[in-house]
Amino acid sequence: MIPAFDAAAEFAAAAPxxxxxxxxxxxxxxxxxxxxxxxxxxxxxxxxxxxxxxxCASGTDALTLAFHALDIGxxxxxxxxxxxxxxxxxxxxxxxxxPVLCDIDPATFCIDPVSAARACSPKTRAIVPVHLFGRMxxxxxxxxxxxxxxxxxxxxxxxxxxxxxxxxxxxxGCHSFFPTKxxxxxxxxxxxxxxxxxxxxxxxxxRAHGSREKYLHELVGTNSRLDALQASMLRVRLRRLDEALxxxxxxxxxxxxxxxxxxxxxxxxxxxxxxxxxxxxIRIPSGRDEVAGRLAASGIQTAVHYATPVHLQPAMRPFxxxxxxxxxxxxxxxxVLTLPMFPSLGPDGARTVANALRxxxx
Ligand SMILES: *Cc1c(COP(=O)(O)O)cnc(C)c1O
Numbered sequence: 001m002i003p004a005f006d007a008a009a010e011f012a013a014a015a016p017x018x019x020x021x022x023x024x025x026x027x028x029x030x031x032x033x034x035x036x037x038x039x040x041x042x043x044x045x046x047x048x049x050x051x052x053x054x055x056c057a058s059g060t061d062a063l064t065l066a067f068h069a070l071d072i073g074x075x076x077x078x079x080x081x082x083x084x085x086x087x088x089x090x091x092x093x094x095x096x097x098x099p100v101l102c103d104i105d106p107a108t109f110c111i112d113p114v115s116a117a118r119a120c121s122p123k124t125r126a127i128v129p130v131h132l133f134g135r136m137x138x139x140x141x142x143x144x145x146x147x148x149x150x151x152x153x154x155x156x157x158x159x160x161x162x163x164x165x166x167x168x169x170x171x172x173g174c175h176s177f178f179p180t181k182x183x184x185x186x187x188x189x190x191x192x193x194x195x196x197x198x199x200x201x202x203x204x205x206x207r208a209h210g211s212r213e214k215y216l217h218e219l220v221g222t223n224s225r226l227d228a229l230q231a232s233m234l235r236v237r238l239r240r241l242d243e244a245l246x247x248x249x250x251x252x253x254x255x256x257x258x259x260x261x262x263x264x265x266x267x268x269x270x271x272x273x274x275x276x277x278x279x280x281x282i283r284i285p286s287g288r289d290e291v292a293g294r295l296a297a298s299g300i301q302t303a304v305h306y307a308t309p310v311h312l313q314p315a316m317r318p319f320x321x322x323x324x325x326x327x328x329x330x331x332x333x334x335x336v337l338t339l340p341m342f343p344s345l346g347p348d349g350a351r352t353v354a355n356a357l358r359x360x361x362x
Contacts, residue, residue, distance in 0.1 A: 052200030055226035059176025062190035063091035110137035131156030134278030247343035258354035
């Protein structure tokens with residue numbers, strides 16, 4: 001039996017260091033923010049080569065805090081991709097702004113810059129590319145449109161394009177430490193990164209009820225802080241991140257080689273560091289669900305990211321979108337299949353999956 005993601009195996013791979021870090025945090029007597037969180041923020045800032053990092057309670061909150069800090073609210077429009085995890089859009093809605101969706105580039109599954117340009121209007125206040133599945137989306141053409149770009153880098157911590165880390169190209173970058181992400185914690189966590197000191201200071205206040213001085217509230221914020229336990233363990237994960245990303249790329253290499261010639265489409269080539277393979281997604285142009293069923297029967301768990309594009313989600317009904325509005329995202333939702341991907345799967349695990357897929361396609 002091979003799961004799509006094995007959280008317990010990922011813990012076991014670094015258990016002694018993780019346990020020591022967690023124990024240190026538990027014994028410190030300081031459980032919210034504090035030294036562990038400050039050290040983590042500094043280490044992550046250095047790793048990403050950015051100026052400011054502000055941790056928070058989740059990737060969803062990172063996006064929401066970033067939009068608040070940019071003063072985005074009711075009456076404003078935020079342009080984003082229709083093919084993403086729903087959190088990208090719910091963060092826009094949480095600020096009272098209106099998400100304006102656009103279609104994807106079918107080769108990369110990421111936002112199509114031409115579609116994004118067409119979606120802009122006088123009400124546009126930000127554009128949100130998503131570095132989907134771990135691959136860097138094209139950010140520069142969006143920056144060139146002149147609106148603040150908020151990068152949803154939740155799936156792509158550690159991806160690098162032209163020497164710049166995911167999340168550090170636009171005005172703001174948002175990361176998630178949900179356990180399945182590249183830098184996965186052992187609970188929820190998130191991070192806002194920016195080169196703008198004022199924006200960082202604002203996010204820092206917003207995550208703590210709008211205060212920088214105890215019991216003095218300059219803004220109306222929320223409670224969205226990282227806890228010391230997560231920070232202590234994320235510091236261990238960060239030290240081993242390059243190793244974990246190399247393991248992901250090795251697995252992707254095995255898949256790429258072993259699936260060549262089969263009636264599936266493997267991820268389009270990307271400059272080596274630009275794809276972190278957080279989620280390994282292939283296309284099966286016909287019979288996706290039957291193939292997934294046969295894989296399950298042979299003990300290989302798969303997933304579908306994402307079976308329903310954002311515009312067809314029940315929660316989006318008030319916006320009046322219809323089937324046919326975003327043909328590329330809709331086609332992707334019918335064809336995509338996610339194969340098991342986590343560093344401890346290893347090349348042997350990947351070979352087992354690829355062989356099973358070969359059989360399932362027959
Ligand atoms: C995971 C994810 C988020 C939200 O992160 P959480 O930490 O789960 O709140 C946002 N956007 C994308 C694309 C994600 O994959």
